Structures are given as structure tokens and as C-alpha cells.
């Protein structure tokens with residue numbers, strides 16, 4: 433580490449440098465002075481960091497090196513699909529004709545941009561087996577909200593909204609599923625997971641009646657497993673007049689091989705930033721297009737790109753739930769997804785699911801003796817959910833400690849403590865873009881940590897040792913973050 437790197441975070445730019453030091457020197461104005469009107473004058477001294485140019489550059493370079501991203505190493509955050517994003521997709525999104533276009537430009541002047549949207553809508557429909565789509569949602573969670581609001585409006589049009597108040601959600605679901613149903617005004621009924629990792633069919637049968645508006649099912653589910661008997665689930669849900677929603681965040685597991693529409697789903701969202709290559713660390717940006725069959729198509733959020741005699745234009749479906757945000761969604765993410773689809777082709781996309789599943793199964797095989805695997809079918813799809821229960825029971829080393837220790841071994845930790853039904857969960861998704869050596873290196877670190885847990889449990893409990901900041905107190909860091917710099921003494 434270089435000068436100052438170890439105290440990054442402890443000392444800000446304000447605490448560095450020296451009074452009077454400057455990064456650039458502006459030549460003295462030699463013309464006539466034109467004073468500002470007194471109202472425009474500052475009455476207090478402006479407190480800015482005073483650093484030389486070299487100090488500024490070193491400070492920010494040091495900050496940038498503290499960041500761990502997919503461009504620096506394996507990032508096995510389960511469910512998030514942190515895969516390598518081809519740089520050509522970024523180049524396409526940055527093309528001036530796309531990136532600099534004004535959102536209020538007349539439609540006839542942006543036919544090319546609209547064509548990207550139109551072809552993307554069609555490509556996503558053909559990949560998921562649906563009739564219609566809208567690219568408006570700016571995240572997976574917003575796609576879910578759109579889908580559930582579409583269901584709500586359709587039920588209202590059927591005159592059944594009054595009595596259909598419940599949405600069924602498996603207990604393995606991502607938190608956004610029940611949150612979405614609640615935000616849309618429904619009550620959530622949780623469906624337990626059976627010991628094989630699929631929804632408990634009997635519990636589902638018990639809960640299904642005419643008070644149900646929809647069931648939300650993640651496909652494949654967050655245990656990295658195929659939801660068994662999904663066609664039967666679809667038939668039962670439809671038999672009571674409810675809709676079946678697919679959370680498609682795990683699409684990379686089945687890309688080019690299985691389609692939500694063919695499986696009996698009525699509506700779904702996909703996460704373009706996960707499955708179709710957009711860097712999405714740190715919470716954004718994203719896009720969560722919503723897709724549906726012909727019945728729900730009139731309810732899609734606006735805008736949708738439509739094609740008619742005059743060319744392409746932005747339209748609003750007849751019974752649309754309305755707009756989710758200003759303008760046209762996260763267009764840069766849409767362009768990246770479009771470029772990704774075009775450069776991969778259907779064969780390439782099928783290879784994505786093949787490699788995603790192969791990598792997850794290889795990792796599973798490397799780790800299955802060292803860690804517990806609570807829902808074990810002998811194989812997985814795109815991710816594997818292990819558990820640190822053995823390490824906790826035998827050595828007092830918890831999943832949280834294992835995650836922190838991975839930082840010392842040079843890896844970003846996987847998703848932990850999710851899904852909620854797995855105690856001490858370690859949810860690992862290597863993704864399709866990690867080469868064999870990277871999967872082996874990550875597994876090597878996990879095996880070393882399992883061995884350390886036995887030989888030196890304090891190591892895990894005090895990790896990370898090599899990071900600039902050790903263990904934060906997570907709750908106050910989130911609820912009472914200390915974000916404001918005050919001069920000494922204030």
C-alpha cells in the first residue's frame with residue numbers, strides 16, 4: 433500500500449494538505465476589476481481542502497483502489513449475478529447518438545434509438561415466451577411492482593379486486609416479492625419450502641382459493657433449484673382464477689432453454705443489469721422490464737415502443753397502469769442489454785446458462801465436504817446455497833466471520849444469511865464468466881477458511897485483518913451514518 437492508503441477513511445481530504453497549498457494556479461487577472469454586487473459576496477471563509485495536485489491524485493487513486501469490483505476479481509454474490517460485463521456494451525451505450533439524445537427529442541428524429549427499444553422488447557419476449565413487454569421499470573423491484581399492479585388492474589376490470597386480496601409468496605423468495613405485494617395493497621401469505629427445496633405443494637393447495645390474486649414464484653428459486661412441478665402449480669393457480677408471476681432475476685440459469693410463458697406464467701420481470709450485462713455494484717443503475725401474455729398486455733406500464741405506418745413511436749397501452757418514472761427508463765442499461773443480446777446470439781445465450789450451471793456445480797462439488805448443504809438434490813442450477821452451521825456448531829465461527837475472512841483471502845464475500853430459510857446461509861453464484869481457475873481459487877479460499885475455523889477460530893472471529901476498515905457496527909452504520917465532516921473543535 434502506498435502513502436496514506438491505510439488511513440483512507442480515517443483522514444479525509446479536509447484533514448490533509450496545508451493552508452495555502454494549491455492544485456492549480458490560476459493566472460492573476462490583469463484587466464479591470466468588476467466587483468460582484470455585495471449580496472453575492474460570501475461573508476464567511478470557504479473551507480476547502482488545500483492540497484497540491486499530486487496529493488489530490490494520490491488521494492483519489494488510493495480511494496479507487498479500496499473498491500472491489502467485478503473488474504478486479506471474482507464477485508460471487510448469490511442472486512445478484514455479478515458477472516463480467518463486456519466493455520463493448522459500455523462503448524455502445526456511450527455512442528454520442530444514443531447517450532447525448534435529449535429525452536424530449538421528436539420521435540421522427542430518434543428512430544434509431546426507438547428501434548433499439550423495439551427490438552429489445554421483441555427479443556426479450558421471444559426469450560421468455562411472452563407476447564408483450566415494457567422496458568420502463570428501472571429495477572427488478574420496480575418490474576415486480578409493475579407486474580403486480582397490472583394484475584391488480586386486471587382484477588379490477590374483472591370486478592374481482594374486492595375479494596382477491598392475497599398474494600402467495602414462497603418463504604425462499606427475495607424480500608422484494610412480499611414487499612411488492614404489500615406495496616400494491618395485497619396481504620402476503622407465505623408458502624413454506626419442502627425438504628426438497630421446492631414449494632410445499634400441500635401448503636399451496638391449502639392456501640389456494642378465490643381470495644388469491646396471484647402467486648409470485650422465483651424461477652429457478654433462490655436455492656439455485658428448479659421449482660418442481662411448476663406446470664402443475666400454474667394449472668392450480670389458474671384453476672382458482674389467480675395469476676402466476678415469475679421473478680426472473682435468475683434468468684441466466686435457464687437462458688435459451690426454458691421460457692416463463694411456456695411454463696404457464698402470466699407475467700414476469702427480468703433484471704437486465706444481472707442477466708444481460710450492466711455493471712450494477714453499489715445499487716445501480718438497473719432495468720427490470722416486465723413481460724406478459726396477451727391478457728395482461730393492455731395493462732403494461734408506459735411507455736412502450738410501438739410500430740405503425742409512420743414508423744416507431746412511444747405509446748401507452750390502452751389500460752396502462754401508467755408511468756413509473758420520468759422519461760423512458762434506464763436507456764443506457766437497455767442499450768447495453770441490446771448490444772449484449774446481439775453480440776451473443778441465441779447460441780451464445782445458451783452457452784451462458786450452460787456455463788453458469790457448470791460453474792455452480794463445480795463449486796458445489798469442491799465445497800460439499802467442507803460445508804453443510806441443507807437442500808441437497810445432488811446438483812444445482814446457477815448458484816449453490818451452503819451453510820456455515822458446522823463451523824458455528826463445532827468452532828463458534830459463524831457465516832458472518834467466514835464472509836469477513838474471505839476479504840483477507842482477496843475475495844468479495846458471497847451473499848450471506850439469505851435465503852432466510854437457510855441458517856447461516858452462504859449463497860454463492862460464480863456466474864458463467866469465471867474461468868475454471870477462478871472457481872478453484874475461490875473454492876481454495878473457502879476450504880482454507882474451513883480449515884482455519886478448526887485450527888484458529890479467533891482468526892475468523894476477528895477478520896478482516898488486512899482491510900483498511902475492520903468490522904463496522906452494521907446497524908448504526910446504516911441507521912446513524914457519520915457522513916459530515918466538521919472542522920476540529922466543532
Ligand SMILES: *Cc1c(COP(=O)(O)O)cnc(C)c1O
Pocket residue numbers: 511512571572573574606608609650654679681682703718720
Ligand atoms: C435482485 C433480485 C431482485 C430485485 O431486483 P433489483 O434489480 O435489485 O431491484 C428480486 N428477486 C431476486 C431473486 C433477485 O435476485
